[in-house]
Amino acid sequence: MALDQIVDGLSEVSCDVLVIGGGTAGPMAALKAKLKNPKANVVLLEKANVKRSGAISMGMDGLNNAVIPGYATPEQYTKEITIANDGIVDQKAVYKYAQNCYKIIEELDSFGIRFLKNENGDYAVKKVHHIGTYVLPMPNGETVKKALYRQLRRARILISNRYMATRLLKSSDGRIAGAISVNTRTAEILVIKAKAVILCMGAAGRLGLPTSGYMFGTYENAANSGDGYSMAYHAGAALANLECYQINPLIKDYNGPACAYVAGPFGAFTANNEGSRFIECDYWSGQMMLEFYNELLSGKGPVFLQLKHLHPDTISEIESTLHKVERPTRGLFQQGRSVDYRNESIEMHISEIGFCSGHSASGVFVDDNARTTVPGLYAAGDMASVPHNYMLGAFTNGSVAGIDAMEFADNHDFAEFDAADIAKERDRVLAPTKREDGIPPNQVEYKTRRLVNDYLQPPKVTRKYELGMRRLAETRQDMQERMIARNAHELLRALEVQSIMDCADMAVHASLYREESRWGLYHWRTDFPEKDNENWFCHTLLSKQNGKMTSEKRAVEPYVVPIADDEKDLYDKQRIRATA
Amino acid sequence: MPLASYQTSVPVVVDDAKCIADKGCTVCVDVCPLDVLRISDMTGKAYMAYDECWYCMPCEADCPTGAVTVNIPYLLR
Numbered sequence: 001m002a003l004d005q006i007v008d009g010l011s012e013v014s015c016d017v018l019v020i021g022g023g024t025a026g027p028m029a030a031l032k033a034k035l036k037n038p039k040a041n042v043v044l045l046e047k048a049n050v051k052r053s054g055a056i057s058m059g060m061d062g063l064n065n066a067v068i069p070g071y072a073t074p075e076q077y078t079k080e081i082t083i084a085n086d087g088i089v090d091q092k093a094v095y096k097y098a099q100n101c102y103k104i105i106e107e108l109d110s111f112g113i114r115f116l117k118n119e120n121g122d123y124a125v126k127k128v129h130h131i132g133t134y135v136l137p138m139p140n141g142e143t144v145k146k147a148l149y150r151q152l153r154r155a156r157i158l159i160s161n162r163y164m165a166t167r168l169l170k171s172s173d174g175r176i177a178g179a180i181s182v183n184t185r186t187a188e189i190l191v192i193k194a195k196a197v198i199l200c201m202g203a204a205g206r207l208g209l210p211t212s213g214y215m216f217g218t219y220e221n222a223a224n225s226g227d228g229y230s231m232a233y234h235a236g237a238a239l240a241n242l243e244c245y246q247i248n249p250l251i252k253d254y255n256g257p258a259c260a261y262v263a264g265p266f267g268a269f270t271a272n273n274e275g276s277r278f279i280e281c282d283y284w285s286g287q288m289m290l291e292f293y294n295e296l297l298s299g300k301g302p303v304f305l306q307l308k309h310l311h312p313d314t315i316s317e318i319e320s321t322l323h324k325v326e327r328p329t330r331g332l333f334q335q336g337r338s339v340d341y342r343n344e345s346i347e348m349h350i351s352e353i354g355f356c357s358g359h360s361a362s363g364v365f366v367d368d369n370a371r372t373t374v375p376g377l378y379a380a381g382d383m384a385s386v387p388h389n390y391m392l393g394a395f396t397n398g399s400v401a402g403i404d405a406m407e408f409a410d411n412h413d414f415a416e417f418d419a420a421d422i423a424k425e426r427d428r429v430l431a432p433t434k435r436e437d438g439i440p441p442n443q444v445e446y447k448t449r450r451l452v453n454d455y456l457q458p459p460k461v462t463r464k465y466e467l468g469m470r471r472l473a474e475t476r477q478d479m480q481e482r483m484i485a486r487n488a489h490e491l492l493r494a495l496e497v498q499s500i501m502d503c504a505d506m507a508v509h510a511s512l513y514r515e516e517s518r519w520g521l522y523h524w525r526t527d528f529p530e531k532d533n534e535n536w537f538c539h540t541l542l543s544k545q546n547g548k549m550t551s552e553k554r555a556v557e558p559y560v561v562p563i564a565d566d567e568k569d570l571y572d573k574q575r576i577r578a579t580a
Numbered sequence: 581m582p583l584a585s586y587q588t589s590v591p592v593v594v595d596d597a598k599c600i601a602d603k604g605c606t607v608c609v610d611v612c613p614l615d616v617l618r619i620s621d622m623t624g625k626a627y628m629a630y631d632e633c634w635y636c637m638p639c640e641a642d643c644p645t646g647a648v649t650v651n652i653p654y655l656l657r
Contacts, residue, residue, distance in 0.1 A: 003618055003629065052611040052638040162615070184615060214655040215632070216614065222634045223613045253656045329635045333652050440583060489615065489630060 004487035006433055009188030015041040016409040018194035020165045022046035023054020024391055025381030025398030026200035027148040032402030034155045044157050047164045048223050051149055054202060055221050059142035059325040061262050064390040066136040067098045071125040074098035076132045078561045084285045084571050085361050085387045086518050088539060090557040093368040093386045101396045111147040114140045126265035130281040130571055135261055141325045163190055166495060167425050168235040171415035176376035180425045187488040189426050195409035196376045198401045201228030203382040204503040208352025209449035212253050219248050219255050219351050225496035226503040228383040229355055232364040237372040238541040240365040240385040242510035245522045246356040247289050252349040256327035258305040263318045268307045272300040279574050284359050286520030287571045293350060293521050304345035315341050353457055360522055361387035365541055370401035378405050432494040438484030441493040447475050452504050460511050462527045469508050476501055510542050513551035590628040591635060591651040598647035599625040608639035608648050
């Protein structure tokens with residue numbers, strides 16, 4: 001059979017709980033759902049292959065937000081994340097994470113994942129955040145995916161690789177009924193009826209265009225094209241604080257972390273071209289990114305991660321982590337440029353924009369049970385709105401979602417959906433394959449993402465956003481009427497472009513709605529340069545109402561852990577003050 | 581509008597002498613997150629069919645014979 005040849009096919013299966021996305025949160029959600037009710041059917045659907053999918057495809061160097069007894073308390077952590085996220089936090093979900101994550105660490109340990117301990121046998125937790133101590137290295141962090149996969153096999157989770165979910169199915173009364181997906185190598189359609197669905201589809205990491213011009217040279221796993229955000233939107237779920245973009249300080253051109261979380265505890269720091277520190281803390285926050293941006297433009301850029309002052313043995317130890325896990329090709333990249341950390345600093349830059357609650361706060365709105373606003377629909381990991389939740393947050397909230405979703409499935413029967421929805425979605429999905437002539441997906445994607453960079457990258461200027469909206473609308477029309485896919489692989493990319501376009505539209509809409517500046521660089525609006533707590537100390541929820549993109553305010557839930565007035569702006573004080 | 585093909589130097593290189601795809605191995609094709617590797621009908625060996633690489637390494641790390649090498653895509657190098 002010819003490469004990626006399109007096959008006409010439609011099949012239907014059913015399960016109790018459907019988990020979409022097999023990266024970090026997804027495997028844990030599937031596992032916990034199955035353990036909750038071993039008789040139930042749990043399907044884990046994955047666009048790539050669960051063995052090596054998602055942000056931790058090659059493992060992870062450590063936990064960035066471990067709340068370990070003796071080092072930190074759930075109260076301290078909740079306070080830190082609240083301040084880091086400029087106060088716009090429903091603390092209940094963060095506090096619940098902080099209380100539960102230690103149990104998850106112990107569980108990961110039982111899976112064979114090791115965590116660094118000191119000579120006394122205590123966890124060797126490191127300080128990276130502005131206030132507290134939460135970073136715990138993982139000496140065999142490259143084995144995380146293998147360890148998870150073993151658990152999935154043992155629990156007999158049904159894994160379906162190379163299926164891309166495209167739309168959710170709902171009943172007429174608004175309850176979740178399942179999902180429609182397409183095989184990425186044959187274009188055959190698979191309908192999965194489910195009593196509950198958990199979305200664990202990662203960040204919208206292919207939104208902005210990397211400055212290298214290489215479309216897949218993204219910070220996030222480039223497979224994370226924002227499909228979950230798009231699907232949740234079209235299902236009518238609310239999405240929170242999308243204007244709080246993810247923008248990261250990364251190795252220039254390589255676009256991966258440098259990585260201060262690994263090297264900082266050994267004494268490395270972010271420096272300007274004079275070799276001086278200019279930020280107090282290397283923890284990724286919008287406020288820190290604003291100082292990074294200011295430094296780049298001040299004439300004191302470029303900005304570097306500086307290690308060369310450290311002992312050669314220390315540098316070797318840092319190297320052995322940086323060049324082994326998360327993004328192992330960092331070593332190859334530096335080698336190609338003859339950069340040796342012993343005598344040269346690592347040149348950094350600011351990444352393109354994306355959505356990712358893992359590092360910021362932009363995600364599908366969920367409560368402390370990982371429930372979205374659609375009954376029976378859950379979300380966890382980088383695409384759900386619990387802020388700054390990183391890998392351990394994905395595991396912990398994935399666990400919460402799995403347990404709650406199985407309870408929901410145990411108490412509900414399958415919801416009925418309109419069969420016409422399947423035919424309609426099938427026509428939409430396959431439309432690019434029915435055209436004889438047109439624009440290939442890579443060109444539509446390049447143009448969309450180039451427009452995102454040109455018009456949406458902060459600082460956010462209202463006039464630019466309005467122009468961007470018009471250009472995106474023109475490109476959307478091309479996408480809908482003229483995009484062509486000649487095989488199943490091109491169809492996969494064509495479908496991803498549609499997610500990217502939806503995310504770009506949502507980024508514009510959410511950003512124009514919040515008429516203030518907040519979260520440092522993430523939402524810096526030049527037309528509204530001040531933080532306006534009187535009118536905008538609230539979440540924004542974006543959703544599709546009567547077919548139209550709509551934004552509304554949602555009050556921040558009363559705090560569980562109070563924040564004193566003199567603590568509220570601690571993250572605003574990132575710049576090192578000049579000394580006389 | 582007619583389509584033209586576009587030349588690109590691909591980052592993932594497979595050593596045909598070491599590759600055992602012709603004996604049924606599909607490991608690199610299976611694990612790639614971006615699904616850009618395929619087995620050639622002509623040679624029976626794995627190759628990079630689409631230049632959409634995250635230079636992430638599972639193909640190289642999981643190859644049982646050490647036949648796969650991941651390079652940094654030229655535009656980033």
